[in-house]
Amino acid sequence: EPEVTQTPSHQVTQMGQEVILRCVPISNHLYFYWYRQILGQKVEFLVSFYNNEISEKSEIFDDQFSVERPDGSNFTLKIRSTKLEDSAMYFCASSEVGGGTQYFGPGTRLTVL
Amino acid sequence: KNEVEQSPQNLTAQEGEFITINCSYSVGISALHWLQQHPGGGIVSLFMLSSGKKKHGRLIATINIQEKHSSLHITASHPRDSAVYICAVGGSEKLVFGKGTKLTVNP
Numbered sequence: 001e002p003e004v005t006q007t008p009s010h011q012v013t014q015m016g017q018e019v020i021l022r023c024v025p026i027s028n029h030l031y032f033y034w035y036r037q038i039l040g041q042k043v044e045f046l047v048s049f050y051n052n053e054i055s056e057k058s059e060i061f062d063d064q065f066s067v068e069r070p071d072g073s074n075f076t077l078k079i080r081s082t083k084l085e086d087s088a089m090y091f092c093a094s095s096e097v098g099g100g101t102q103y104f105g106p107g108t109r110l111t112v113l
Numbered sequence: 114k115n116e117v118e119q120s121p122q123n124l125t126a127q128e129g130e131f132i133t134i135n136c137s138y139s140v141g142i143s144a145l146h147w148l149q150q151h152p153g154g155g156i157v158s159l160f161m162l163s164s165g166k167k168k169h170g171r172l173i174a175t176i177n178i179q180e181k182h183s184s185l186h187i188t189a190s191h192p193r194d195s196a197v198y199i200c201a202v203g204g205s206e207k208l209v210f211g212k213g214t215k216l217t218v219n220p
Contacts, residue, residue: 031206042213043156043199048206056207089154098206099143104156 002026004105006092012111016081021108023075023092032075033093033102034067036060043091049075050098082112115140119200119211126218132187134214136200139181143203147174147185150197150213159185159198190218 005024013019025032034046047057049067066078075094079086089109093102116139126132136145147159160167160174162183167174171190176183187194197215201208 033206033208035208037154043201043208043210045207045209050206058207091156095206099203101158101161102146102208103158104148106153106155109154 002103004092004094004103006090006105006108008108009106010109010111012113013082015084015112019079019082019110021077021079021090021092021110023077023105024073025075025092025094026096026103027073029094029096029103031055031095031098031100032067032069033095034077035091035093035104036088037091037107038085038088046077046090048098055098079110082110084112086110087112115142115202115209117200117202117209117211119198119214121214122212123215124217126190126216128191128218128220130190130218132190132194132216132218134185134198134200134216136183136185136211137181138200138202138209141178141181145176145183146201146203146208147183148199148201150199152196156199187216190216192218192220194218 007022032049037043047061048055089107091107092105095102118137144163149157171188173186197213199213200211
């Protein structure tokens with residue numbers, strides 16, 4: 001069964017460093033999403049992406065964040081200058097249609113020291 | 114801004130019991146999602162529904178659009194059902210999540 005994959009599973013970085021989290025969505029899906037979950041808190045929407053551009057973003061998704069689909073398969077989330085409060089689990093998801101069932105990747109645990 | 118409330122926050126059951134988890138939201142939506150988050154953190158989509166009722170195996174999800182309320186039922190619960198169950202609502206692509214209900218099913 002097709003699945004969303006994410007790499008790395010765990011990333012440790014120093015405050016102020018740039019990180020890139022990678023996702024490979026399901027191949028025939030057209031809509032891509034990033035979510036984050038701070039430990040012990042609820043999942044929060046960051047951004048949705050369709051047709052090579054951001055379609056919706058939350059207040060969390062400020063200038064420190066960017067997303068890109070550099071080729072036909074990868075979808076990346078970049079955090080330019082990480083802060084301690086960026087420590088969280090980051091989930092990528094994809095769906096075939098907008099507003100449809102979303103399939104989640106296993107997550108990347110980001111730890112900022 | 115949509116507020117999503119789930120109840121209960123924690124639920125402990127004995128194997129075989131019938132489980133109900135509730136979700137209420139404040140603003141009209143186009144779809145409601147029920148998700149399962151395993152102890153390792155992975156999230157699995159269980160249901161997406163915009164009206165009525167859906168069933169998959171021992172899981173049943175219902176939604177009442179007028180009352181802005183949904184329920185997730187698990188029949189004949191089993192220890193492997195132990196997980197966090199999350200309700201999420203969407204008007205477009207963005208999902209707004211509840212805090213989740215932690216279910217523990219004891220053998």
